[in-house]
Amino acid sequence: MIKKAIYPGTFDPVTLGHLDIVKRGIEIFQELIIGIAENPKKKPLFSLEERKEMFEESLKEMGLYSKVKVKTFNSLLVEFAKEEGAVAILRGIRIISDMDHEFTMASINRKLYPEIETVFLMPSDEYAYLSSSVVREIAFYGGDVSQFVTEFVERKLKEKIARIKGAV
Ligand code: ADP
Numbered sequence: 001m002i003k004k005a006i007y008p009g010t011f012d013p014v015t016l017g018h019l020d021i022v023k024r025g026i027e028i029f030q031e032l033i034i035g036i037a038e039n040p041k042k043k044p045l046f047s048l049e050e051r052k053e054m055f056e057e058s059l060k061e062m063g064l065y066s067k068v069k070v071k072t073f074n075s076l077l078v079e080f081a082k083e084e085g086a087v088a089i090l091r092g093i094r095i096i097s098d099m100d101h102e103f104t105m106a107s108i109n110r111k112l113y114p115e116i117e118t119v120f121l122m123p124s125d126e127y128a129y130l131s132s133s134v135v136r137e138i139a140f141y142g143g144d145v146s147q148f149v150t151e152f153v154e155r156k157l158k159e160k161i162a163r164i165k166g167a168v
Helices: 016-028 048-061 077-084 096-112 132-140 151-167
Strands: 004-009 031-037 068-073 088-092 117-121
Touching: 004 016, 004 077, 016 031, 016 048, 016 088, 016 117, 031 048, 031 077, 048 068, 048 151, 068 077, 077 096, 088 096, 096 117, 132 151
Parallel strands: 004 031, 004 088, 031 068, 088 117
Antiparallel strands: none
């Protein structure tokens, strides 16, 4: 049986930390699907389609595009995982404080769908404090995000922030 995993998240936008987890994930699973959650309650800066495009273009930049599929979903994660026939949910753990939230989610997902395993991976140390919200904040104030995201995402962030600032 093909061992397929879903790597779900908001990815608003995708960072080099997320891509580090993708690289590790494809070493373990035969198929990896990126599941971009619509997540309206987080009020994402980028639309679902923009987040998908940024993930795909970032995968291309890193030579990973042929190894991963990018999909979007707007349902319960376990339902999406079931539809995809995934055996695992992949999540990244950066620092200990991530554990609280991630353990809660994993145990709820296990109650809803006991057949699925949540697998946690640790990124490289340099990404341990990196998050999409930090990247958005730096970009908003005109800082350099080139060491945190791909060139495509850097460009999209500049365009988006310029549009927001132009509108106020
Ligand atoms: P969510 O809204 O589901 O938390 P995120 O896009 O913030 O979505 O994160 C998706 C997953 O990637 C989560 O498991 C998160 O812990 C993980 N992640 C986020 N940033 C990093 C990083 N720098 N290194 C490793 N994993 C990360």
